[in-house]
Amino acid sequence: MSITYVDAILEAQDHLLREDPRVFLYGQDISRFGGAFKATKGLAEAYPGRVLDSPISEDAMIGMAIGAALAGMRPVVEMQFADFSSIAFNQIVNHAGTHFYRTGMPVPITVRLPSGGTPGSGPFHSQSMEAIYSHYPGLVVVTPATVSDAYHMLLQSVALDDPVVYCEHKFLYRWLKASSIDREAPPLGQARIxxxxxxxxxxxxxxxxxxxxxxxxxxxxxxGWEIEVVDLRTVKPLDMDTVLASVARTGRLLALGEAFPWGGVTAEVVARVASEGFHLLDAPPKRFNSRDTPVPYHPNLWAAHRPTPETICLAMRELLAF
Known part of the structure; x- marks a missing residue:
């Protein structure tokens, strides 16, 4: 029996509701319907009054969650799609992100963002928002890439006193599977080889x-090339120690991301390596992202828009040939 990425998110929320009476879930159609991706399926029946449908107002959703957090609760808010979180941008970055700095009172909310593209989703349901939120102080931004991380990083996010933007990738929901969930995981903020x-x-x-x-x-x-792959896991904070140690071993860097290229996580990684580890490099660092256009609807265009193993290989051969 295998467990999928979305199963791990569901199991994490079940664990949180079972173990911590301060936790509740809030989002559009997440109770009886189970959410757009069924990440809360069955939880409303198991935990009456703690899995709540919200109005179709992302601004109001985050505002309510901030108030509940200040009153001692641990809200987990599900956005139907990461793209729609822009409606709550003011609440997330100007209120949740700055509140502890301004008042000394933490705002322990976790905002789940179904992120990234899938075939046919188009420009309003495929965006990757992690760099935007990482720009603002006070927010923690996590990007789990494995089934075990999807589970453990959600538990860790809710336990944190800081507001967390939890970016879960929609393409991984049912495609990515594991035989089990690891018993432990590295802490938030630590990358993995x-x-x-x-x-x-x-x-x-x-x-x-x-x-x-x-x-x-x-x-x-x-x-015969041996390429090291570093999974950042958390993009804010950014584990530059692991990144620089890897570059010290290899001498070459390709920063890879699905998000748009301008001002993204890959740009930050390249800039930090260039400024902190220039002496380690045997070639100019490169970044490789999706194209700088809105995400296309057609599956073939979508496949040509984002990095693929084929295009990543092309970029790597250029880097290795320098």
């Missing part, structure tokens, strides 16, 4: 970790 290597480093996060591993496996078979 997913695949060891010695010739170049790919720094990735969320669904792109799996595309990076596929590309690395292909380069090994075709050319």
């Amino acid at each position: 997913t695949r060891p290597g010695k010739h170049a480093t790919i720094v990735a996060y969320s669904a792109m970790v799996h595309e990076a591993v596929r590309a690395a496996d292909r380069l090994k078979v075709e050319s």
Whole structure:
């Protein structure tokens, strides 16, 4: 029997509701309907009064969650799609993100963002918002890429006193499976070496970790290159110690992300490596993202819009040839 990525998110919420009376879930159609992706299926029946349908107002959703958190609760808010969280932008960055700095009172809310693209989803249901929220002080932004991380990082997020933006990738929901959930996980803010290597480093996060591993496996078979893959896991804070240690071993860096390229997580990784680890590099660091256009609807166009193992291999060969 296997457990999927979305199963792990469901199990984590079940655990939280069972173990912590301060936790409640809030979102559009998440009670009886179980949410747009069934990530809360069955929880309303198991925990009456603690899995609550919200109005179709993301601004009001986060405002209510902030008030509940200040009153001692631990709200977990589900956005139907990450894209829609922009409606609550003011509440998230100006109120939740700054409240402890302004008053000394923490705002322990967790905002679940179904992120990233899937075939046919188009420009309003496919965006990756992690860099936008990472720009603002006071927020923690996590991007689990494995089934075990989807489970443990949600538990860790809710336990944290800081507001957390939890970016779960929709493409992984039912595609990514594991035989079990690991008993333990690294702490928030710590990256992981997913695949060891010695010739170049790919720094990735969320669904792109799996595309990076596929590309690395292909380069090994075709050319004998050993590519190290670093899974950031958390993009704010950013574990530069693990990234720089990997670059020290390999001398080359490709920062990989599904989000738009301008001002993204990959840009931050390249900038930090260039300023803090320039002496470690044997080639100019590169970044590789989706194209700088709205996300297309057609599955073929979507596949051409985002990085794939084939295009990642092309970028890596250019880096390795320098």
